[in-house]
Amino acid sequence: xxxxxxKVKSVTVIAVIAVVVLCVTIYxxxxxxxxxSGGGIPEESSAKSSSYINSETQSNTESTDPEGTxxxxxxxxxxxxxxxxxxxxxxxxxxxxxxxxxTADKTTTEKATTEKxxxxxxxxxxxxxxxxxxxxYAYAGFNPSVADTSGKWNLLLVNRDYILPEDYTVKxxxxxxxxxxxIDYRVAGPYTEMFNAAKKEGLTLVPLSGYRRVSxxxxxxxxxxxxxxxxxxxxxxxxxxxxxxxxxxxxSEHNAGLAMDICSLEERFDQTKEFRWLQEHAADYGFIxxxxxxxxxxxxxxxxxxxxxxxxxxxxxxxxxxxxxxxxYLGYA
Ligand SMILES: [Zn+2]
Numbered sequence: 001x002x003x004x005x006x007k008v009k010s011v012t013v014i015a016v017i018a019v020v021v022l023c024v025t026i027y028x029x030x031x032x033x034x035x036x037s038g039g040g041i042p043e044e045s046s047a048k049s050s051s052y053i054n055s056e057t058q059s060n061t062e063s064t065d066p067e068g069t070x071x072x073x074x075x076x077x078x079x080x081x082x083x084x085x086x087x088x089x090x091x092x093x094x095x096x097x098x099x100x101x102x103t104a105d106k107t108t109t110e111k112a113t114t115e116k117x118x119x120x121x122x123x124x125x126x127x128x129x130x131x132x133x134x135x136x137y138a139y140a141g142f143n144p145s146v147a148d149t150s151g152k153w154n155l156l157l158v159n160r161d162y163i164l165p166e167d168y169t170v171k172x173x174x175x176x177x178x179x180x181x182x183i184d185y186r187v188a189g190p191y192t193e194m195f196n197a198a199k200k201e202g203l204t205l206v207p208l209s210g211y212r213r214v215s216x217x218x219x220x221x222x223x224x225x226x227x228x229x230x231x232x233x234x235x236x237x238x239x240x241x242x243x244x245x246x247x248x249x250x251x252s253e254h255n256a257g258l259a260m261d262i263c264s265l266e267e268r269f270d271q272t273k274e275f276r277w278l279q280e281h282a283a284d285y286g287f288i289x290x291x292x293x294x295x296x297x298x299x300x301x302x303x304x305x306x307x308x309x310x311x312x313x314x315x316x317x318x319x320x321x322x323x324x325x326x327x328x329y330l331g332y333a
Contacts, residue, residue, distance in 0.1 A: 144251055153186065154286070154312040156256055157330055160243065160300055163250040164214070170257035175207040183210035184257035187310040191260060194285035203274050208306070209261040212254035221246050245302065259290060259309045270305035282308060283316040288326070295325040298333045 147162035158164055173185035176195040183191060191207065198205045224246045228238030253259035263274050282288065290309040291301040311319070311326065319329050327333035 144248075152312075153184075154258070154310060155315060155326075155330060156258065157326060157332060158251060158253050158256050158258075159327070160247060160251050161332075163248075164255055166250075168256070170211055170255075172211050172257060175210050175260060176205070179207050181207035181210045181260070182257070183207070183260060184310075187258060187260075190285045190287070190310060194282065194287065197281065197285070198274070198277055201277065203277050204263075205274060205278070206263045207260050208263065208265065209254065210259070211257035212252065214249045214255050217247070217252050217255055218249035221248055244300075247301070253290065253307075253309055259307055260287075261304075261306045262308055264306055267303065267305060275305055278308065283320040284313065286310050286313045286316045288316045288319050290326065292325065294323070295328075298325055298327050 144161050144163040146165050147156060147158050147168075149156060149165060149168065171185045172182040173188035175181045175183040175188050175191045177192065195205050195207070221242060224242035225235065225238045228241045229235055233241060249255070254261075262278065263269055263272070269275050278287070279289070287308045287310055289305065290307050291299050291304040293303040296302060309326065315329060318324075319326070322329070325333070
């Protein structure tokens, strides 16, 4: 009997333990705060979290909202504008500064050159005053008259016999796109047309030298004289020799802005495609080869395949057809 009593006791104990465990479990399920917020009330939790997400979304939405964005983006834009404008402004300012500096430099250089030239002119005129006879000797062989500027401007004859009047002025323009070389503004158009026509055939008629100041011509002439006196010639001899290759100041077509030295200053220029093109087409644009091999006795200038003079289409075509040089065409020879 004591065995069955023990059995009953054991079952009771187990039952009590089971009840206690059950109660604890129920309590745990219902009153544990972790379970409540965890999975106990999923909807609320999800509502909470969704509300949090919404508020995030909202704040995101707000930030993409026009006003918000405008504000926020303004600051961003402003910042980036600042950065951009700083980045953009700086180089511009630098460039502007650089350009200004360059311009200033140029101006300074030009001023200096002008001043130099002026000084030289002053010095030269002083020199020519003191050594007038000597300087006149430069012209002794050909004693130029003042050129007649009353006729057609494009047919102006300037050579060692006809010197430009001292007050002759040239209104200049750049001769061709991309080049600084200047020429009489009335010749700039025809030169550009000719330049463009040649360009279409792959040839570049580089405008090397157009308008030249009388003072520059004088400098070149004096340099040439000096190179002969260095070789032992007297000034008179040197001047006459110099005059064979360089025209005395005021007697060059470059001083009148009516001629252009094209591509090269070498005689072999006449072996180039550019020269052949000019021979064939230049007259159509009003230009002539001014100092030919054949007419050196009249022009008194050595053959210059690079020196092209504007005379206008009509005269150019007529001279091309007749083979006359300008002196002949105008009845001076
Ligand atoms: Zn020339």
